[in-house]
Amino acid sequence: MPSTKFSFKDSYTYLNGFQSYHETEAIPDTLPIGQNSPQKPAHGLYAEKFSGTAFTAPRHENQQSWLYRILPAAAHRSFQPISSDIHQPQKIHQIPNQLRWNPFSFDYEVSWVESIHRVSEAGDPTMKSGLAIYVYAVGKDMPANESFYSADGDFLIVPQHGVLDIQTEMGKILVRANEICVIPRGVRYRVTVPDGPARGYICELYQGHFQLPELGPIGSNGLANARDFQAPVAYFDEDTETEWRVISKFNNGLFSATQFHTPFDVVGWHGNYYPYKYDLGRFNTIGSISYDHPDPSIFTVLTGPSDIAGTAIADFVIFPPRWLVQEDTFRPPWYHRNTMSEFMGLISGDYDAKTSGGFHPAGASLHNIMSAHGPDAGAHRGASEAELKPTKVGEQSMAFMFESCLMLGVTEWGLKTCEKLQKEYSEHSWEPLKSHFKRPIAYSNGSR
Ligand SMILES: O=C(O)Cc1cc(O)ccc1O
Numbered sequence: 260m261p262s263t264k265f266s267f268k269d270s271y272t273y274l275n276g277f278q279s280y281h282e283t284e285a286i287p288d289t290l291p292i293g294q295n296s297p298q299k300p301a302h303g304l305y306a307e308k309f310s311g312t313a314f315t316a317p318r319h320e321n322q323q324s325w326l327y328r329i330l331p332a333a334a335h336r337s338f339q340p341i342s343s344d345i346h347q348p349q350k351i352h353q354i355p356n357q358l359r360w361n362p363f364s365f366d367y368e369v370s371w372v373e374s375i376h377r378v379s380e381a382g383d384p385t386m387k388s389g390l391a392i393y394v395y396a397v398g399k400d401m402p403a404n405e406s407f408y409s410a411d412g413d414f415l416i417v418p419q420h421g422v423l424d425i426q427t428e429m430g431k432i433l434v435r436a437n438e439i440c441v442i443p444r445g446v447r448y449r450v451t452v453p454d455g456p457a458r459g460y461i462c463e464l465y466q467g468h469f470q471l472p473e474l475g476p477i478g479s480n481g482l483a484n485a486r487d488f489q490a491p492v493a494y495f496d497e498d499t500e501t502e503w504r505v506i507s508k509f510n511n512g513l514f515s516a517t518q519f520h521t522p523f524d525v526v527g528w529h530g531n532y533y534p535y536k537y538d539l540g541r542f543n544t545i546g547s548i549s550y551d552h553p554d555p556s557i558f559t560v561l562t563g564p565s566d567i568a569g570t571a572i573a574d575f576v577i578f579p580p581r582w583l584v585q586e587d588t589f590r591p592p593w594y595h596r597n598t599m600s601e602f603m604g605l606i607s608g609d610y611d612a613k614t615s616g617g618f619h620p621a622g623a624s625l626h627n628i629m630s631a632h633g634p635d636a637g638a639h640r641g642a643s644e645a646e647l648k649p650t651k652v653g654e655q656s657m658a659f660m661f662e663s664c665l666m667l668g669v670t671e672w673g674l675k676t677c678e679k680l681q682k683e684y685s686e687h688s689w690e691p692l693k694s695h696f697k698r699p700i701a702y703s704n705g706s707r
C-alpha cells in the first residue's frame with residue numbers, strides 16, 4: 260500500500276521548486292558565467308538550447324533550458340517509421356454513456372514504449388490541441404541502448420503500481436505509486452522497472468504546459484506547494500561509441516533513429532524547462548468546514564489551461580485522505596451533469612461516491628460532457644443515513660481525475676481490445692435508486 264502521508268525521500272538528488280529557474284552541473288564550472296553560448300563551452304562540451312515554448316512567448320510563460328553536453332542531440336541518422344500495434348491511428352468513438360473499466364491487466368512482456376495504450380483522446384497533436392489519456396502496464400526495462408521522447412506533448416505520469424526509474428537527459432527521477440511525474444515534450448528518457456511490473460495512467464497534454472492552479476482567496480500556500488516539486492540534478496554518461504536508438508512518438512506514430520553516442524550526456528543545464536516529480540502525499544487538502552460539498556476543483560494539483568480563463572484542457576485533480584466535517588450535508592459528490600469531461604482512475608483504496616463495487620484500483624471511469632453521474636445507490640443510501648460526525652474518508656486511498664473541457668473520445672483499444680469495459684455500469688449504479696418522494700398532503704393528487 261503506498262504511503263498517502265508526506266512521503267519519504269528516494270536515493271536521487273533533486274532541486275526543489277515548481278517552474279523555478281534551476282542550475283545544475285555534474286562537473287564544477289560546466290555552466291558558462293554571464294552568457295549561454297560561449298565560443299568554446301567548458302570541458303569541450305556543446306551548448307544546446309531546448310525550447311518548451313516559442314522563443315517569443317511572454318516572459319511569464321516562457322520555458323526553455325540550456326544544455327551543455329558531450330554531443331548535440333542533432334547527431335543522429337535519419338528517423339525511419341517503425342510499425343507498432345498500439346502507436347498508430349485509431350478509430351475514436353464519442354459516446355454519451357457513462358463508462359467504467361475493470362482494472363487494466365499487468366503485462367510482463369513489454370517495456371515502456373509498447374506498454375502505453377491510448378484509451379481516450381480529444382484534439383490533434385499536429386495542431387497542438389487537446390490531450391490523450393493512456394494506461395501503461397510495463398514488465399521489462401527498456402533495452403539497454405534505447406531512449407524515447409514524445410514530440411506530441413507533455414506526459415503527466417500517474418503510477419498506480421510499482422516503480423519507474425527514469426533516466427532523462429536532465430538527470431534521474433524515481434517515481435512510485437502515489438507520486439506523479441511530468442516529462443515535458445521532447446525530453447529523451449529511458450525507463451526501467453527495478454521493482455518488477457509497473458502500471459499506471461498518463462495524460463498527454465498536446466497543448467501548453469501544466470501549471471499550478473491559482474489559489475485565489477485560499478492565499479499564498481495550500482494545495483500542491485511549489486517547493487514540493489522536484490527536478491533532477493544533472494547526471495551524465497560518457498559514451499561516444501555505442502549504437503543507440505532514439506524512438507520518437509510523432510503524431511502518435513513511432514519513428515526510430517540510430518546514433519553512436521548516448522543521449523544521456525548532459526553534464527550541466529540551466530533553465531525552467533525540465534522533468535519533475537511530486538509526491539501526492541504532500542498535498543495540502545482544503546475543504547468545507549461548515550456545510551455543503553465543494554467543487555472538486557479545490558483538489559486541483561496541476562492544470563493545463565486552454566485559451567479560455569479557468570477552463571482546462573486537462574486538470575489533474577486528486578481525492579486524497581481527508582476529514583469530512585460538514586453539517587446537514589450530503590457529503591459525497593452530488594449528482595451532476597458537467598460541460599467538462601471527467602476521466603477518473605484509482606491508485607489505491609476506494610472512492611466515496613462508489614460503494615457498490617466496480618470502481619477498483621487500476622480501473623477507470625469516463626463521464627463525458629453532460630453524461631449524468633454521481634454516487635451509486637449504495638453510496639447514496641449510506642451517506643443519506645450516516646450520522647454526521649467528523650469522519651476521515653479515503654484513509655489509504657487515492658483517486659484522481661483528468662478533467663477536460665473537450666469531448667473525450669474512446670479508442671478501439673479502450674472500447675474493445677482491452678476487454679475491460681464494464682457492460683452494465685450505469686444499470687448497476689443508478690437503476691437501483693428508489694424514489695423517496697412524498698407528496699405533501701396539500702399537494703396530493705386531485706387537490707391541486
Ligand atoms: O464525478 C466524480 O466522482 C468526481 C467529482 C467529485 C466531486 O467531489 C464533485 C464533483 C465531481 O465531478
Ligand SMILES: [Fe+2]
Pocket residue numbers: 592595597601626632
Ligand atoms: Fe463528476
